Amino acid sequence: MATVATPQAPAVEAGGRRPRGWRGLPVVRQLRQSVGLQRGMLVAGLLLTGLFLLTALFAPLLAPYEYNQLRDPAGPFGAQQAPSSEHWLGTTVGGYDVLSRVIWGSRTALLVIVAAVLMSIVIGVLLGLVSGYFGGWLDRVLVVIADAIYAFPSLLLAIVVGIVLNGGESSLAGGIMAAAISITVIFVPQYLRVVRAETVRIKAEAYVESARVIGAGQWRIMSRHVFRNATRTLPLILTLNASEAILTLAGLGFLGFGIEPTAAAEWGYDLQKALSDVTSGIWWTSVFPGLAIVLVVLGLTLVGESLNDLADPRLRTRRRGGTSPADVAETSVVPAAAAVPTELDPAKEVGL
Amino acid sequence: MTTTPARDVVDIDDLTVSFATDSGDVAAVKGVTLAVAAGEVLAIVGESGSGKSVTARSILGLLPETATTRGAVVLRSKDGASAHDVVTLSPRQLGDIRGVDAAMVFQEPSTALNPVYPVGWQIAEGLRAHGKYTRAEARAKVVDVMRRVGIPDPEKRVDHYPHQFSGGQKQRIVIAQALVLDPGVIIADEPTTALDVTVQAEILDLLRRCRDEFGTAIVLITHNMGVVADLADRVAVMYSGKIVEQADVATLFSSPQDPYTQKLLASVPRLGEGSARAVERSSRREAGWADSAPVVEARDLRIVYPGRLRQPDFVAVDGVSLAIRPGEVLGLVGESGSGKTTIGRAIAGLTKVTGGSLQVLGTEMNGVKEKTFRPVRERIGFVFQDPASSFNPLLTIAEAVAEPLVVHKRAGDAREARGRVDELLEAVQLPKAFGDRFPHELSGGQRQRASLARSLALQPELLIADEPTSALDVSVQARVLELFDELQREFGFAALFISHDLAVVDLLADRIAVLYRGSLVEEGTGAEVLGNPQHPYTQRLLASLPVPDPAEQARRRATWEQLSQS
Numbered sequence: 001m002a003t004v005a006t007p008q009a010p011a012v013e014a015g016g017r018r019p020r021g022w023r024g025l026p027v028v029r030q031l032r033q034s035v036g037l038q039r040g041m042l043v044a045g046l047l048l049t050g051l052f053l054l055t056a057l058f059a060p061l062l063a064p065y066e067y068n069q070l071r072d073p074a075g076p077f078g079a080q081q082a083p084s085s086e087h088w089l090g091t092t093v094g095g096y097d098v099l100s101r102v103i104w105g106s107r108t109a110l111l112v113i114v115a116a117v118l119m120s121i122v123i124g125v126l127l128g129l130v131s132g133y134f135g136g137w138l139d140r141v142l143v144v145i146a147d148a149i150y151a152f153p154s155l156l157l158a159i160v161v162g163i164v165l166n167g168g169e170s171s172l173a174g175g176i177m178a179a180a181i182s183i184t185v186i187f188v189p190q191y192l193r194v195v196r197a198e199t200v201r202i203k204a205e206a207y208v209e210s211a212r213v214i215g216a217g218q219w220r221i222m223s224r225h226v227f228r229n230a231t232r233t234l235p236l237i238l239t240l241n242a243s244e245a246i247l248t249l250a251g252l253g254f255l256g257f258g259i260e261p262t263a264a265a266e267w268g269y270d271l272q273k274a275l276s277d278v279t280s281g282i283w284w285t286s287v288f289p290g291l292a293i294v295l296v297v298l299g300l301t302l303v304g305e306s307l308n309d310l311a312d313p314r315l316r317t318r319r320r321g322g323t324s325p326a327d328v329a330e331t332s333v334v335p336a337a338a339a340v341p342t343e344l345d346p347a348k349e350v351g352l
Numbered sequence: 353m354t355t356t357p358a359r360d361v362v363d364i365d366d367l368t369v370s371f372a373t374d375s376g377d378v379a380a381v382k383g384v385t386l387a388v389a390a391g392e393v394l395a396i397v398g399e400s401g402s403g404k405s406v407t408a409r410s411i412l413g414l415l416p417e418t419a420t421t422r423g424a425v426v427l428r429s430k431d432g433a434s435a436h437d438v439v440t441l442s443p444r445q446l447g448d449i450r451g452v453d454a455a456m457v458f459q460e461p462s463t464a465l466n467p468v469y470p471v472g473w474q475i476a477e478g479l480r481a482h483g484k485y486t487r488a489e490a491r492a493k494v495v496d497v498m499r500r501v502g503i504p505d506p507e508k509r510v511d512h513y514p515h516q517f518s519g520g521q522k523q524r525i526v527i528a529q530a531l532v533l534d535p536g537v538i539i540a541d542e543p544t545t546a547l548d549v550t551v552q553a554e555i556l557d558l559l560r561r562c563r564d565e566f567g568t569a570i571v572l573i574t575h576n577m578g579v580v581a582d583l584a585d586r587v588a589v590m591y592s593g594k595i596v597e598q599a600d601v602a603t604l605f606s607s608p609q610d611p612y613t614q615k616l617l618a619s620v621p622r623l624g625e626g627s628a629r630a631v632e633r634s635s636r637r638e639a640g641w642a643d644s645a646p647v648v649e650a651r652d653l654r655i656v657y658p659g660r661l662r663q664p665d666f667v668a669v670d671g672v673s674l675a676i677r678p679g680e681v682l683g684l685v686g687e688s689g690s691g692k693t694t695i696g697r698a699i700a701g702l703t704k705v706t707g708g709s710l711q712v713l714g715t716e717m718n719g720v721k722e723k724t725f726r727p728v729r730e731r732i733g734f735v736f737q738d739p740a741s742s743f744n745p746l747l748t749i750a751e752a753v754a755e756p757l758v759v760h761k762r763a764g765d766a767r768e769a770r771g772r773v774d775e776l777l778e779a780v781q782l783p784k785a786f787g788d789r790f791p792h793e794l795s796g797g798q799r800q801r802a803s804l805a806r807s808l809a810l811q812p813e814l815l816i817a818d819e820p821t822s823a824l825d826v827s828v829q830a831r832v833l834e835l836f837d838e839l840q841r842e843f844g845f846a847a848l849f850i851s852h853d854l855a856v857v858d859l860l861a862d863r864i865a866v867l868y869r870g871s872l873v874e875e876g877t878g879a880e881v882l883g884n885p886q887h888p889y890t891q892r893l894l895a896s897l898p899v900p901d902p903a904e905q906a907r908r909r910a911t912w913e914q915l916s917q918s
Contacts, residue, residue, distance in 0.1 A: 033374055058773030206742035210806070213375050214756040229748050316374075 026265035027303075030310045036317055038228040042306040048299025055103055056110035064088075065097045067104035080282050090284040093273055094261060096128035102288050108176065109296065113245045116236060118189065123184070124191025125231060132199025132230075133194065133222050139159035143196075146189035156249050160258045175259030175266075179252055183245045194237060205229075236311060239304030243297045250293050267293050275330035359432055361536040361569050362388040362411055362454075367423035369406050369415065377420070381407045384423075384591040385447040388537055390430070391824070393563055393570045395480050395580045395601075398590035399825035400796075404573050407590065408539045411571065412454050413438045413446045415619045430536035431565075451478040455530035459542040461522035471525045472498075474508030478533050493532065500565070501528040501558060506637045520551035525556060530650040532563065544579060548687035549852065553896035553912055556583050575826060577620045578898030581605060581905045589613045601902050621855040622899045626878045627819045629837075637679075646675040647713060647814050647846040648699055654707030655694050668694040671708065678813065681840060681859025683846045683878075685854055690867040692850045699848065701725050711880070713813065716856065730760050731844070733807030737819040739799035743791035749791040749802050750787030751779065776805040779842075780835060785816035797828035801835060807845060807850050815840075821856060833859055838839040855899055858882060868891050891915060 032043050056063060070076060082093040089098035129342070133141045149157065161182035202208060203226065211221050253259065253268025260267060267289040274286035309315040361502045364386040371380040371541035381403040387846060388394050391893055396404040407413055425438040427449060455478075458464040466474060476490045477496065485493065491510065498506035501524045504879040511903050514522060523543065530538050540559065544552040554740040560583060562568050567867040574580060580587055580601065587604045587610065608614045633767045669691040676682045684765050686692045697703040699712050701720070702832045710717040715728050736742035753776055754769035780801040791799055807815060817836070821829040837860055840847060857864055864881045866874040866889070873887040895912040899905050 013421075206738060207744045208733065208735045209702060210736060210742050211744075211755065212702065213732070213734040214757070214759050214806075215726050215731065216759045220759065224746050229744065 026282045026315065027307070032308055033316070034306065034310055038306055038309055038317055041302050042310070045299050045302025045304075045306060048295055049303055052106055052296045053300060056106040058105045059103050063100040063103040065100040067096070067101055069097065069100070070095045078154075080277065080285070083284055089129040089288050090282075092270060092285050093277060095259065096285055098270075098288055101270055102267070102292050105267045105289065105292060106296070108259065108264045108266050109246055109249060110224065111176050111221050112179050112183070112249045113242045115176060116183035116245045117242055119180060120187035120191055120241070121185040121234065122236070125227075125234070127188070128192040128195025129199055129222060129227060129230065132196035133203060133218075133226060134208045135200075142192065144272075144287075145193050149189045154186045154248065155255075155331070157186060157249050158248055158252055159257050161185050162252060173262050179249050179259070182252065184246065187241055190237065190241070191234070194233065195230050198233065199226055202226050202229050225238065236304060236308050239300055239307060243300035243304065245299070246297055248291065323339070356535055359390050359428070360387040361390050361422070361430070362386075362571070363426040363428075364411070365409070365424040365426070366408065367410060367421070367425060367848050369410060369422075371401075371416075372418045372420070380593055381410070381420075384590075384593075386588060386595065386598075387573055390536065390570050391563060391567045391569055392570055392585045393559075393583055395572045395574060395584035395587045396590055397574060397577065397580055399575065399589060401710075402590040403593040404590045405541055408571050408573050409456075410536070411438060411539055412450055412456055413441060427453050430534065430537065432685065441703045443448070447481070449834050450534065451533045452531075453481055453535055454537045454539065455533065455535045456649040457523075457527055457530050457540040458540055459544045460527050460546045461493055461519060462514070462546075463696070465522060465527050467514050470511045470513055471517070473530050475510075475525065475532050478529065480847070482533060492543055494528075496533045497528045498525070501525070501531065502554075502560065503528070508841070518551075520554055523547060523551075523555050525559075527555075527558060529560065531566060531568070534566065535568065537571060539571045539573070541573045543572070545574070545576070549854075550892055550896045551689065552579070554916075556898070559583060575612060576898070577617065577826065577900035578905070581900050582898040582909065585727070589616070605900065605902055616827055617900065621830070621833070621853070621859050621900065623855050623882060623894075623897070625718060625797060625855075626858040627877075627882070629859075629876050631718050632860060641677065641679075642662065644678055645714075646677050646711075648674075649711045650674050650695070650850065651710075652708035653695070653698070653705065653710050655691070655698055655703060656706045658902070667870055669698070672867070672870070672872045673715050674865055674872060674875065676814070676846050676848060678846050679844045680863070681849055681861045683857030683864045684848060684850045684867060685852065685857050685864060686867030687852060687893075689869075691851075693818055693872040694732075696818045696848055696850050699814075700732060700816055701729065730756075730810050731813045733810070733812035733815040735800070735807050735815065735820045737816040739796055739803050740791075740823070742803055743799065745791055746788055748788055749777075749782075749794065753787070753809060755804045756806065760810060762810070772809070773805075774785070776868050777802070779808070779839065780805045784841045794827075796824050797832055800824060800828075800832050804835065806837065808839065808845075809845065811846055815845045816850070817847060818850045819852065820849075836860060854893065882897055 010252070031042060031046070065072070077087065077091045077095050077097060079091060079093050079095045081087055083090045083120045087097050087099065089099055089102070094103065098304075127142055159182070162178050165178045165181055170256075208221060208225050211225050249266070250271070252267035253270075254264045254272045256269075256272065259266045259269065269290040271286055271293075274282075274289070277283075277285045364384060367381055367384045367386075368379060369381040370377045376426045384403070384407055386394075386407070398404045406415065406419075410421060411427060416423065421439050423439065425433050428435045429449075429452070436445070436453075438449075439860065440860050441449070463472065470493045472738065479485050479490045479493060495506045495510055498510060503521060503524055505508055509517075516524075517525065517580045527538075527543075543559065544555050547555060556579060559570060559572075563570055570583075572579070572584060584601045586598070586600050588606075589597050589610065591612045597604070597613045599609070604613065605617065608617055645915045649725070651673050653669055654667070655668040657668055659665045661819060672691070672695065674682065675678060684695065694703055698705050698710060698717060701712075701717065701722075705718045708718065713728050713731050715725060717725075743749070747755075750770060751766040751772045753773045754763065754766040757763045757769040758765060761771070766773075771788070773787055775788055777784055782798060782801055782805070786794065786798065786802070791802075794802065800823075803820075820836070821832050824832060833856065840860075847858060849860055854864075858878050861878060863875065863877055865872055866881065866887065868887075868889045874881055874885065874890045881890060882894065885894055892915055895908060895915050899908060
């Protein structure tokens with residue numbers, strides 16, 4: 001984003017310009033910009049996401065037991081115990097504490113999201129830039145591969161990748177990486193397409209042509225002029241993709257291709273194990289992991305959708321002025337000095 | 353006012369419009385009071401952002417949702433039977449009066465028409481919305497109005513699609529669309545800005561006939577004082593959301609009262625001003641100058657864009673020969689599609705040369721490799737048409753100006769080049785502190801000056817300026833042109849100055865070359881080309897150019913009418 005304050009930045013402060021410093025940071029700026037329902041959505045999303053992040057970070061402090069703990073000094077927990085003072089949310093069919101599994105599960109989810117989104121962004125942006133900027137046969141091959149990946153049902157693809165990578169292994173790192181890579185494979189084409197489309201557009205912009213006229217080399221044009229402009233919309237896709245990543249992870253776990261309960265806690269796996277409980281009236285084993293998934297996805301989607309709306313001036317609602325006539329605008333109509341019809345000419349004031 | 357009009361079709365009383373933006377409310381129009389009499393042409397002039405479009409659009413209630421309107425805009429029907437205050441009307445009521453009492457002609461005819469419907473259908477759209485016409489009646493009415501706006505063979509062309517018409521004809525159809533319900537007033541928002549000068553003259557003629565034959569009042573929004581002198585009966589000058597002066601057209605041009613109007617009129621370039629300067633410049637040149645090796649030399653230059661599948665190739669430049677000697681300014685004039693920009697881009701190595709020979713600073717451009725040309729780029733500067741898009745939005749002005757220095761290893765990075773950048777900014781009369789701003793924080797004129805600074809960073813021997821002032825307001829344009837002239841004298845670079853505006857080219861160029869459909873039809877000094885044009889196209893071009901003087905323009909119009917009849 002164009003908000004990195006330069007050392008000389010103090011010279012540039014003037015009313016009505018894009019705010020700098022912490023107020024100009026991506027999410028903070030949108031939060032300040034938003035009003036009404038859009039603000040409500042954004043705040044709710046940010047609260048849910050913040051809660052998720054905090055839980056993931058402080059899981060060891062928050063969770064009463066380990067995710068793979070089956071007994072404490074007083075003996076085994078017992079399977080399918082109803083919520084009680086020892087086990088606030090009861091225990092699962094495997095004898096794990098539900099609350100601990102839900103809390104630890106947020107950590108797994110976060111790791112998978114971070115790994116998957118990072119990998120797909122790096123690969124996708126790089127391929128998209130090269131593909132869009134150079135075009136030609138490389139571009140065609142990449143786009144065809146991306147289309148081919150699109151044609152597969154994403155979950156099926158994730159399962160295949162999971163099996164190939166995992167090969168029955170189920171450690172924490174291995175399981176997380178397998179899930180992350182299978183999600184990456186699905187997301188790379190998305191980033192590739194977005195960045196490629198932007199690159200193709202920016203390539204025709206006058207400022208890229210002006211760089212060519214100056215005599216700048218291909219790599220300089222790509223890194224300095226195209227890259228940063230082409231990646232401005234990525235934060236929006238990123239938040240939306242993060243929620244999709246969670247759903248894919250949960251789906252993998254639910255189908256039994258996720259992480260073993262001894263390696264890490266995973267909501268999808270717990271849900272699957274809770275399937276048979278539902279018919280026998282044991283609600284706590286399925287409701288809480290399910291609720292966790294719903295809330296995190298909801299939070300991330302709310303943030304993504306409202307950022308998306310706020311980024312588009314046509315969708316953005318604005319604070320309406322009152323009935324008092326606005327003389328606010330005296331300076332903003334024309335950036336010119338009051339009665340001087342030629343444009344603002346500070347050179348004269350400076351005394352050149 | 354000299355005549356008291358019988359009736360006003362539009363009465364704007366104390367109109368204030370403000371827009372809700374991210375940084376609070378911004379007033380675009382403040383306390384404007386204005387009247388349009390029946391059958392008169394009222395021109396609203398002013399620079400961009402002065403509120404002229406907003407004022408005119410408020411007559412139709414055509415403001416975006418973020419706008420808040422205060423005051424009264426009373427719109428009367430043509431026969432005077434009904435009057436409505438547009439500000440208080442509901443959207444449904446607005447729909448009832450739009451097209452019937454007031455209609456609109458847009459700036460860009462190619463986007464104002466829907467490409468997937470025949471034009472007849474689109475003209476009839478107004479009839480369908482407002483009356484009960486049978487299909488045959490509507491068609492007859494459409495054919496009639498198309499004939500009256502000068503579309504030949506309307507019975508057949510009524511079923512044609514927009515792409516089958518030329519730009520000027522499309523604008524005629526947009527005007528027909530506005531006229532079909534015979535409204536009392538037409539709002540014409542820059543109706544000729546997107547058109548070539550020769551077509552502009554025809555559309556102005558048509559608008560004049562609208563007033564005379566249909567008795568329609570016209571609110572003409574324009575920044576072109578020549579158009580005002582040609583068409584308007586009365587002029588309102590807007591500045592900063594307020595009307596600073598209102599007068600009939602003769603009075604305004606002969607004795608402007610407000611200082612802003614005076615400045616505005618003074619900054620309009622006039623034909624013939626530049627000839628004296630060119631003579632003075634050529635007298636200063638050394639004796640052997642005419643024989644020195646040209647910086648750019650084109651011989652039978654041909655540039656062809658390959659056609660798409662099963663379409664013929666497009667010949668943009670066809671056998672052009674020209675030369676630019678060191679320190680000389682060549683003005684290249686032509687309408688859109690004449691190939692003038694293509695020539696400029698070919699010289700800068702942005703477009704491939706497909707035939708003939710083009711020597712740029714000793715390098716043959718026909719079949720040149722990017723590698724061999726890159727060292728030559730150092731000696732060429734380029735100023736783009738639109739200053740808004742020719743700067744990377746994420747780089748500060750100083751970084752952008754330093755870019756050529758860094759690329760050609762004159763400086764390690766932008767910070768190291770800062771001293772030189774400050775010098776350059778000073779040379780184009782921008783304060784040093786502007787170097788730390790981002791492009792969007794500068795006005796159009798300031799950005800174009802920064803663009804000049806960037807192109808001069810390496811002290812080029814050749815500067816290509818592609819319509820550098822066409823995106824700027826007249827007053828700003830005057831300053832940029834003046835600066836260009838000063839810099840040219842100081843640095844002594846040769847320049848190719850591309851423009852569609854003869855008056856602008858005349859101000860700066862030593863020689864003028866006129867392009868028409870890819871070929872060079874006339875070339876010579878300003879005095880030769882403007883004083884005694886030989887080619888019929890140049891004659892037509894010159895006669896179509898409206899001058900900012902009503903009396904003089906009336907005389908020129910007569911010449912133009914003669915020319916266009918012959």
